[in-house]
Amino acid sequence: MIQPLTIADYARRHKLWACFCALFFLIVFFSCASAVYDILVLNEKAPLYALGAGMVGFAATAAGSIPGLFMNKLSDRTEDLMLGSAAGMMIAAAFFSLLMPALEASDKLFANEWLSMAWVIFGIFLGIVFLLGINAITPHEHFESGAEGPEIQVRDGIWLFVLAIIIHNVPEGMAMGISFAAEDMQIGVPLTAAIALQDLPEGLAVVLALCTTSISRVKAVMIGVLSGLMEPIGALFGVSLTAQLGYAYPLGLALSAGAMFFVVFHEVIPETHRRGHQTAATLGLMFGFCLLMVLDRGLG
Numbered sequence: 001m002i003q004p005l006t007i008a009d010y011a012r013r014h015k016l017w018a019c020f021c022a023l024f025f026l027i028v029f030f031s032c033a034s035a036v037y038d039i040l041v042l043n044e045k046a047p048l049y050a051l052g053a054g055m056v057g058f059a060a061t062a063a064g065s066i067p068g069l070f071m072n073k074l075s076d077r078t079e080d081l082m083l084g085s086a087a088g089m090m091i092a093a094a095f096f097s098l099l100m101p102a103l104e105a106s107d108k109l110f111a112n113e114w115l116s117m118a119w120v121i122f123g124i125f126l127g128i129v130f131l132l133g134i135n136a137i138t139p140h141e142h143f144e145s146g147a148e149g150p151e152i153q154v155r156d157g158i159w160l161f162v163l164a165i166i167i168h169n170v171p172e173g174m175a176m177g178i179s180f181a182a183e184d185m186q187i188g189v190p191l192t193a194a195i196a197l198q199d200l201p202e203g204l205a206v207v208l209a210l211c212t213t214s215i216s217r218v219k220a221v222m223i224g225v226l227s228g229l230m231e232p233i234g235a236l237f238g239v240s241l242t243a244q245l246g247y248a249y250p251l252g253l254a255l256s257a258g259a260m261f262f263v264v265f266h267e268v269i270p271e272t273h274r275r276g277h278q279t280a281a282t283l284g285l286m287f288g289f290c291l292l293m294v295l296d297r298g299l300g
Contacts, residue, residue, distance in 0.1 A: 181239050
């Protein structure tokens with residue numbers, strides 16, 4: 001097995017990786033700063049709505065994490081059922097609140113139906129490539145499937161799990177930000193409600209999983225709560241990406257949908273099927289999907 005390197009040593013040996021990471025963080029920082037400027041100076045509503053949506057996601061993650069202070073570990077079947085439900089909610093949110101509006105917005109921009117569809121499909125795969133890139137450059141570790149990304153040594157191994165949670169929350173925040181880029185409440189509100197609702201069981205499941213490691217229960221809950229801060233950051237980043245609307249708007253919606261599909265199919269569903277509770281996880285997924293479909297129709 002390759003001996004993990006410190007971040008500094010890894011950066012020295014992989015200069016392209018270091019440059020790419022630095023560039024990505026600069027883009028995120030300036031995008032968020034631009035969105036904050038638009039809120040405070042230009043009084044623009046879209047980034048304000050996006051920030052509000054991100055804070056709702058953060059609050060939901062915190063609300064789901066806090067019961068971890070008092071609850072013991074759930075059974076594997078219950079955890080898989082909860083995560084399956086969260087996966088179903090994410091699929092429904094991505095389909096009804098991102099993909100369908102992306103197709104509608106793209107149809108208004110392109111006279112040719114095939115070009116319109118191709119633009120949305122391009123956005124979906126752009127979202128997948130975005131998440132693959134984040135996975136490739138970020139050292140992280142999943143509770144069941146193990147380590148991914150660069151083999152970098154960290155002082156406290158728990159941060160590899162934390163980075164995995166952050167990677168999971170980023171596309172959710174981006175989706176909320178992009179959904180409000182056109183100030184369309186019929187898209188943004190149902191999506192925000194959907195993501196917040198699935199953050200509740202997801203936050204609890206993450207904290208209870210962290211509690212099985214060497215860290216204290218209080219620290220596990222703090223990590224669960226603070227991981228939700230990536231949602232307002234992701235929301236500001238997302239709304240900045242589509243600030244000019246036009247062709248960027250349906251592309252951004254499709255990108256978010258692709259990123260959320262990737263998280264569900266690549267990470268969440270496999271995690272729920274590793275311990276032999278596929279039926280419970282699948283039933284939870286179908287329940288979550290149908291619940292969010294009803295919610296989307298009710299709020300949309």
